[in-house]
Amino acid sequence: MKFSQAFGVVAALLGLANAQNIPSKVAILTPKPGSEVGVNGLGWMIDVVAEFSAPLVTSSAAHASSSAAPTPSASSSPNTGGGGYRRSIANLDDGFIPFLNSPNLTTFAAGPDPGAPGFVCLFSGSTQNLAGFFELTSITNSDAKGNILEAYFTWYIPVAAFGANVNITASVFFLNSTAGATYTNNPATDPAVISNVATVSFFIFGNDASNVTAPATTATPVTIDVFTPRSGEVVGVNGAGWLVDLLFINTDLSANVFAPINGYKPLYHDNFTDPKFGPGVSKAVPGLVVLSNTSTLAGGASTNLANLFQINAVTGVVNGVINEYWCTWLVGAAFAGKGQPTSLTIFLVNGTAPATINGTLPTNIISNVIIQNFTLSGGAVTPATTGSGAAASPTSGAVALSVGAGSILLGAFALLL
Ligand SMILES: *[C@@H]1O[C@H](CO)[C@@H](O)[C@H](O)[C@H]1NC(C)=O
Ligand SMILES: *[C@@H]1O[C@H](CO)[C@@H](O)[C@H](O)[C@H]1NC(C)=O
Ligand SMILES: *[C@@H]1O[C@H](CO)[C@@H](O)[C@H](O)[C@H]1NC(C)=O
Ligand SMILES: *[C@@H]1O[C@H](CO)[C@@H](O)[C@H](O)[C@H]1NC(C)=O
Ligand SMILES: *[C@@H]1O[C@H](CO)[C@@H](O)[C@H](O)[C@H]1NC(C)=O
Ligand SMILES: *[C@@H]1O[C@H](CO)[C@@H](O)[C@H](O)[C@H]1NC(C)=O
Ligand SMILES: *[C@@H]1O[C@H](CO)[C@@H](O)[C@H](O)[C@H]1NC(C)=O
Ligand SMILES: *[C@@H]1O[C@H](CO)[C@@H](O)[C@H](O)[C@H]1NC(C)=O
Ligand SMILES: *[C@@H]1O[C@H](CO)[C@@H](O)[C@H](O)[C@H]1NC(C)=O
Secondary structure (H helix, E strand, O other): OOHHHHHHHHHHHHOOOOOOOEEEEEEEEEOOOOOEEOEOOEOEEEEEEEEEEOOOOOHHHHHHHHHHOOOOOOOOOOOOOOOOOOOEOOEOOOOOOOEEOOOOOOOOOOOOEOOEOOEEEEEOOOOEOOHHHOOEEEEEEEOOOOEEEEEEEEEEEOOOOOOOOEEEEEEEEEEOOOOOOEOOOOOOOOOOEOOOOEEEEEEEOOOOOOOOOOOOOOOOOEEEEEEEOOOOOEEOEOOEOEEEEEEEEEOOOOOOOOOHHHOOOOEEOOOOOOOOOOOOOOOOOOOEEEEEOOOOOOOHHHEOOHHHOOEEEEEEEEOOEEEEEEEEEEEOOOOOOOOEEEEEEEEEEOOOOOOEOOOOOOOOEOEOOEEEEEEEOOOOOOOOEOOOOOEOOOOOOOOOOEOHHHHHHHHHOOOOO
16 A cells, blocks of 8 residues: 555645644455454454545645545545544644553453544444454554654454354444544444545354365465555654564465464464563464564564564465464564664564574575565654744644654553564
8 A cells, every 4th residue: 555655745735744644544454355264263353554644624635635545435434524633732643652452451441442542443233332452553654744644453353252153344434533432323424534434344264274284386385465564664653663564375275384283373462461472483473584684682683573473363264274364563662773774574484483593594485585674763753833834733723643743652652572
């Protein structure tokens, strides 16, 4: 998704570089429509990406914005509210913060997401807002002024709470202010809805996964997709609060790389729930290797960081064979530095990955090898001023949703490695 450039253009066109961005476009990356997810009803996840844009303030703004922004789907709300969030001195990011919502914290509950005020997630016919169960809230791209351009919201389902071998529907969207514990309106017509409404129907796989394996017919049966970080993006807040979001697809079903007997298992863990949470070989996805070229952790660039992914989910099952894993890591501390370019190297090996890699790549790699270059957000940005030089103020119509200035919120940040 290359929405970020489009939004940058919009901001420049409107002279609204300091405009208060709002989450106007939302998409569900997993589950995919019609897919089968999980094992025995659990171990699947919901991954949502929101693209932020300047609010529609004038008719010319509306024109520019609609020509550059993705067109919402037919079922979408009109997005004509024009209302957004209002920042205050105490809340410079309008309540949008990277947040680790551990299941061991009291904030982990039905109701609003502590890191994303207007976010609503509904399931099949229920009015209960489940946004407060999303464990990982991250800021994955910002513009040069620190305005949020993109954020991710991720929820791992650890128990068969939604049933097994059932079809189910999930919807997500954003309201113009903090959401409640329930949502009873029709989001398609509610003027308080400021994004499109993304909806997906899928099937929860309710049985054990197959352990039947055969020799691989190709040297690299696994394809890795990186959703974030992406080249050209400025991620996180002061080097933390960004996300590594990876999809692993096994294209050789008979090889069954992700068979449970190979050590693959869905898992959620973080530094509250797992006393041994730390770098090293993943307890869930044993073949995974993730290296950071600017890592300041023990062992530096040679240490495998795969065990730091909080979410390891089964996001695709075909005829009982797991064909997709999805791994997601909310980076809670600036372990790779800040305000600088950096790089991640990512691949999967056959069997168990090494804990360290010094220079030479292993010979048993069974996936593509990804070298992802991107930029870590820098130090605090001074609260933005408008083009006319007037300082942005809480009462101004076009104030900055400034990520950098959100450093005062880092106290509220559930940091972790
Ligand atoms: C789930 O939906 C699919 C596609 O509509 C359908 O083929 C299948 O029978 C449904 N399964 C159940 C258990 O309802
Ligand atoms: C949200 O939208 C509703 C409906 O248009 C409006 O009444 C309300 O004032 C808006 N709230 C904010 C905080 O903009
Ligand atoms: C992994 O190694 C095993 C044992 O050497 C082999 O049978 C299998 O085909 C390999 N899998 C892949 C995907 O290369
Ligand atoms: C596959 O093996 C795992 C243990 O490694 C087991 O829990 C599961 O039941 C097995 N699957 C089947 C279909 O027997
Ligand atoms: C997890 O990390 C955060 C930030 O470093 C810390 O505040 C919290 O106490 C840690 N939790 C545990 C259980 O160690
Ligand atoms: C987190 O909760 C789990 C499940 O209740 C419990 O087993 C574990 O000890 C808790 N961990 C911490 C660090 O509180
Ligand atoms: C890490 O990778 C980035 C992006 O390729 C590069 O600009 C930077 O120089 C590298 N740093 C080190 C220490 O290798
Ligand atoms: C890489 O270097 C570290 C530190 O020198 C060492 O402990 C480790 O065994 C080495 N790993 C490999 C695969 O050679
Ligand atoms: C990332 O940067 C390295 C050097 O810093 C370069 O060799 C590599 O081609 C870059 N990767 C991509 C995908 O641009």
